[in-house]
Amino acid sequence: MRILVIDPVGGISGDMLLGSLIHLGCPVGYLEDMLRRLPVDGFTMETVPRSVHGIGALDLSFHCVHEHKSRTYAHIRDEILSVLPDAVRARAGSIFLALAGAEAQVHGVDVDEVHFHEVGALDSILDIVGIAAAVEYLCVEAIYCRQIPLGTGTTRSMHGTIPVPAPATIRLLEGRQVRFTDIPFELTTPTGAAAVAALALPGSPPAGITVSATGYGCGDREIPGWPNLCRCILCEAQSGKSGLETYLVEADVDDMNPEETEAALERLLEAGALDALLVPKIMKRGRPGFGFQVICEAESLHRVVSSLLTHTTSIGARYHPVERTVLDRTSYTINTRWGEVGVKESVLPDGSTRSKLEYRDLARISREQGIPVASVRVELERMIREDGPRESANHEGSTLTGANRAGDEAPQIGAAGSNATERGSSGGGQ
Missing domain, CATH: 3.30.70.1380 (Transcriptional regulatory protein pf0864 domain like)
Incomplete structure (x- = not known):
């Protein structure tokens, strides 16, 4: 399982996050091809290597044709994002929806009627779509974000002078760990906060993950004594349930x-x-x-x-x-004179096994044959015991059960020449 940890060392904005993902390994050419699909006016993407407090980072910026457009969330969702691949469109759409929801709450309007000035600006659209595309390219399955620093003071917006952090930023970061600072700049922007709110899971990444790569994105502003960096750390977690929180x-x-x-x-x-x-x-x-x-x-x-x-x-x-403990399990079907019946087999801590018949199949046989469920269960369990061990079919867990039984014959219950067949497991259990 591939995990992305966002570490907003000095803050997070759309261009800083995207720059760190490119620095991490997402090719510029791939992003340009993806962004060229968008039905928007012309733009160029520039990436400049920089050193911030002795750390190599990437400064990303978009140079766009000047626009006099104020797009609504509905227009962005229905017109601009519709040309993207499903996975990229879903991630980008979730970021825009998070931001639209925050702006709607701040201004007291309906989500579809929110007019994005910052987000409607072309460079912010490119940031958000680029982030979604980069996450998809890097095959990230889960994202976490560390503590987010916030600046102080005021900044100018289309609505006039507003406090830092911006009202939408604070709304987006509800439930997240933040750190208030005395830095008189907007360290975390609404676009950066929306990416975290939409994509990052709450809490900390699972223990025992392995770091595989690191990328740094930086902002344009040089802040004395402050590393204006956003770091992305790509990690690998052990596959299977034991590796997932x-x-x-x-x-x-x-x-x-x-x-x-x-x-x-x-x-x-x-x-x-x-x-x-x-x-x-x-x-x-x-x-x-x-x-x-x-x-x-x-x-x-x-x-x-x-x-x-x-x-x-x-x-x-x-x-x-x-935390939970899950027994290794296999599931398979057996052919009986009453049709297919599912069986789940669990491996107990002492190495012994425990089998259980699928109740839905027992109920079906009871209904069709007009005999009690208990009678069906007793007969089928007796038949399974008489047939003895079988080869595992569909495995769930970390240790393959019955891997050395490949030559065993499958159970034949109630009908000559029948075979056991694989069937997917149903339900995870607590």
């Missing part, structure tokens, strides 16, 4: 129609949840309610939280990293 996401509701909870749980699983369940609760003032508890990996956290807030009546969600 896992989160518990929770939300409580007492005003939701119980009939709608099933659909909410299904949407959570579709969003990437490893497991999702409901816990009955007695809420304030004695009202009955439900608690949603969801387990997901870090890379799915934003999607899961968004799904939870979209498909339930909750107005907020809690989440924090948790």
Whole structure:
């Protein structure tokens, strides 16, 4: 798993972040080809190597044809981003949406009606699309951001003089670790803050990752005694569940129609949840309610939280990293005289195995044959025991189970000449 750690040493802006990604290894030619697809006026991209406090960095800037345009978020989403590949469009769109949401809250208008002056400016559009394209090129699967420094004072905007950090910047950084400084400049811009808000996961990167490359981007301004740098660190984490940080996401509701909870749980699983369940609760003032508890990996956290807030009546969600132990598992199907039946096999800590039949298949057979589920289970479990060990089919976990059983025959249950076939596992479990 490839992880990007953003370290905004002296601050973060769109051009500083993109410069650090180019310095990290994203080719300029690739970015230029991607940006030339956009239906915008002419521009040139310039990258200049610089030394900041003795550290080699890249100073990126765009030189654009002067425009007199104020674009809305809806125009950027529907017209400009539509020409991009799906993955790049999704990332760039999430950055623009984060910024549009912050501006809408600050100015009290609808998101689609937000007129971007800074973001509508061509160089900022190029920064955001370039960041999304560079992240895609580098095959980054998860992003984290370290503590973000903020300056002080005031700055000029289309609306007049505003405080530093800008109101949209502060709104975007809610829930993030920041550091207030006495530096009288805008160290972190709305574009840089939007990239962090949209792309970076909360919390710290998982332990035990390996650094593979580092890139530095710098700003134009030289600040005495202050390294005006943004550093990006590319890391590798061990593949598999043991290398990924896992989160518990929770939300409580007492005003939701119980009939709608099933659909909410299904949407959570579709969003990437490893497991999702409901816990009955007695809420304030004695009202009955439900608690949603969801387990997901870090890379799915934003999607899961968004799904939870979209498909339930909750107005907020809690989440924090948790540790879990997962047994190595295989899943396969067996052919029986009643049709295919799924089996899950887990490897216990002492090396022994435990098999479990898929309940949905047992229920189907019970319904079709008119016999109790318990009777179906007893007969199939007896048949599995009589057939003995089998070759693992679809493995989940860190150690291959049954790798030396390649010559074993698959179980034949209830019908001559039948075979075991592979089937994907369902559900991650807590």
